[in-house]
Amino acid sequence: MSSHPFVFSAATLVSLATILPVQSKETTYIEPPMVSIPKGTFTMGSTEGREDELPIRKVTVPAFQMGKYEVTVAEYRKFIEATGYESTKGCVHRIGPQWFGSGERDGTWDDNIYVLSEFHPVVCVSRTDAINYAKWLSKASGDQYRLPTEAEWEYAVRAGTKSKYFFGDETRSSDACRYANIADIHAYSLSGKLYDAPYAQDAINACNDNEVMISTVGLYKPNGFGLYDMEGNVVERLADCYQDSYEGAPVDGSAVTKKDCEVFVARGGSWHWPAFGSSRRMMMYEDFFAALEGFRLVKDTKGKALEAAAGTPWFVKQLNEAQKNARNKHKKENPHYPKQVNDVKLSRLSKDKVKIAWQAEQKSGVTGYELLRQDPLTNQTITLVKLSHKQTSFIDDTALSHNGRYSVVALNGSSKSLPSPVFDSYSKQPHAIPSRIEGEAFNFAPGATVVNSSFEPEGDKIIGSLGTSKASYILEAQTAGDYLMTIRLFHSGPTQNYTLMLNGDPITTSVLSGERGWRTIKDIKVKFEQGQQTLTIQGETAIFAVNWFDIAMR
The missing domain is CATH 2.60.120.260 (Galactose-binding domain-like)
Incomplete structure (x- = not known):
């Protein structure tokens, strides 16, 4: 499978007007739009997360600036054009039946299936590439850019909140799609058809962010500090050496460092996973090189609270246009997914008959229902019947002699809700x-x-x-x-x-x-x-x- 036919079949998901725009020659580098992050003290980690998020502790972070967006293809392109830098090659980027790793390790930063526009995050960059980009931008601009420390990143994503996510505490919240490009019902519906790589229902947020994979930066609502895509889109590489607890970690906002460190920290999740949460950590080997990972920069202000930086004007103007086009495409093309059916009742009438009944959805544009039956012994799911929106019960008179598992899907034309919770027919066969x-x-x-x-x-x-x-x-x-x-x-x-x-x-x-x-x-x-x-x-x-x-x- 070559990358270019795949890109253009997926390009229906983004505005074609944003693909590879003409590059401005007015500047040799792009100053990224920066958000000013005030100094402050926060509680880092969580008692309700994984073991490596402990022990929780108070951390004081000096003022700094953080990139409003993840670093884009356009920004990284300026680096390559100005320096002739040999960026790392051999990125795992293709999607297939086992998701990633199909085909050869052949991707590069400008030749992979996620280069859908200049305003998507740059991926297929190694940690060394990201650091070298920051050093070049620092020299070219006169400012001090670098990767964020883990403390800076968590302080910035929380933006004063203490909840699991910066938008609330609810796990798999439908609010997540207002703030992030994550694994969602839209991806659940289309990824199997587009990539032969379906999602499991329990591996998504039950909401629609209108994207199937990577998206233009800045399409969703920002957090309280005005930062975009801190949740989802691409994994963000950080400065810290990873250790499996916060025992002995700095409390002044600086990075954890270690001589000859081989494993580093990454944060934020990606379009491929459900929402991660503000304290969730990832470990990433120094030589790990794949396509879910990008980065964002901070500007070290030596603790001074400086005004936010607007960024290079021509870049910001083109980015704003790309965001506008993508949002318009969301409104125009993406379907309305009905609400999940939850009120389902199942009763076994006899050895061979099972009755399934549910409540009609009144306000969600439902045009019909699909009844699914899974045979757990073969892990095969079939559509038993399709019904009109007026039919809210069905008798399966060919029920499995062993346990069968039933679920109901609401339809809105060709758009489908997530399947309802599964109900067992509860065979008493010993x-x-x-x-x-x-x-x-x-x-x-x-x-x-x-x-x-x-x-x-x-x-x-x-x-x-x-x-x-x-x-x-x-x-x-x-x-x-x-x-x-x-x-x-x-x-x-x-x-x-x-x-x-x-x-x-x-x-x-x-x-x-x-x-x-x-x-x-x-x-x-x-x-x-x-x-x-x-x-x-x-x-x-x-x-x-x-x-x-x-x-x-x-």
């Missing part, structure tokens, strides 16, 4: 033991999902992804006695508890520990009575999954 039971073969598991694991062997990739949800399995022991159970579980690291119960009584198991990955837990002792009983497993972290149970007589 699993005879001793036997091996697949993790996805649960009888009932509200909140769990069935997905394919890219890490497990071929022929055994379907798993039950539980998170903190429960999955229950009805077992039927032919013979009472002592059994040994082996379980294949996904462990998110470094330590993780889970609960295993038989008929509501806990079973003693070992704690998961060590590096992130799949673990096989052996020799779990269980006593089964003859007849039916219920085995239940529940995780305690957001990333927890089960591939199979193997139950054998001792």
Whole structure:
């Protein structure tokens, strides 16, 4: 797959008027628009995030200036034209069935599938490239530009807020799309068709930001300091050496430094992920080189509170025009996605019949509904039926003998809502033991999902992804006695508890520990009575999954 045909098929998502405009010859460099960030003290980190966001501590940051936008292709182009600098080559940028890494490592800063205009963030730049650009701009302009420190970045993104995101506390908030280009319902709807790389429903924010991938800088609402795209669009490289906690980290706003550092900090998430939050950290190796990553600059003012800098006039004028064109395109072309259907009720009428009913959506332009059924044992989802907007129930008289999973999708012409929460048909068909039971073969598991694991062997990739949800399995022991159970579980690291119960009584198991990955837990002792009983497993972290149970007589 060559990059240029792909670019122009994706270019329908942005204004063609903004692609590669004529470059001004009036300046040899572009002064970026800068926002003045006042000095202040804030609480850095979070007690509700990941372990590397601890311990929280008070940090005092001197006044400085930060780039209003992420550095664009146009700005970086001036650097290359002025210096003949050899920017890093061999960027992973193509999208395919496994998302990134399809094809050769052939991308460069000006030849990758994300160069949709001069006013998109520059990507396929290494950390060294970003630092060298900042040094050149400093020399050319007489000002001191550099990468932000991690403390400066978090202080700037929070802009005085203490919430999880600078726009609130709600996880997967629909407000996120007003402020950021992130993984959303628009990308969920189109990425599979455009790139053969679909999103999982639980990997997006349920809102529409009108973009499928990278976007022109500055299209969305700024944060409280007037900074754009601090959430989403591209990952931003920072100055700090990464360490897995804030223990001993500076409290004066300066960077964490370490001799021969190989791993650095990045922040802000990207268009490819749901909203990250103000304290969320990323680690990035010095030589990591791919296409989700860009950067923004700060101007070191030696602690002085200087007035904001408007930026090079011709650049700002062209950027404003590009933003206007992109927003107009959003209004003109992008569809209205109906609200997700949530009030669904399911009842099993007989072994072969299941009734599904839901409440009509009154004010969201719904023209009809689609009813989906997933077979968890094959991880195949089919459309059972398409109905008019007046039909709000359906009887499936070919229900699966084992558990089936149903969801409802609202339609507005060709636009679709996210599927409703999944409802199990709750088969009472037991699993005879001793036997091996697949993790996805649960009888009932509200909140769990069935997905394919890219890490497990071929022929055994379907798993039950539980998170903190429960999955229950009805077992039927032919013979009472002592059994040994082996379980294949996904462990998110470094330590993780889970609960295993038989008929509501806990079973003693070992704690998961060590590096992130799949673990096989052996020799779990269980006593089964003859007849039916219920085995239940529940995780305690957001990333927890089960591939199979193997139950054998001792």
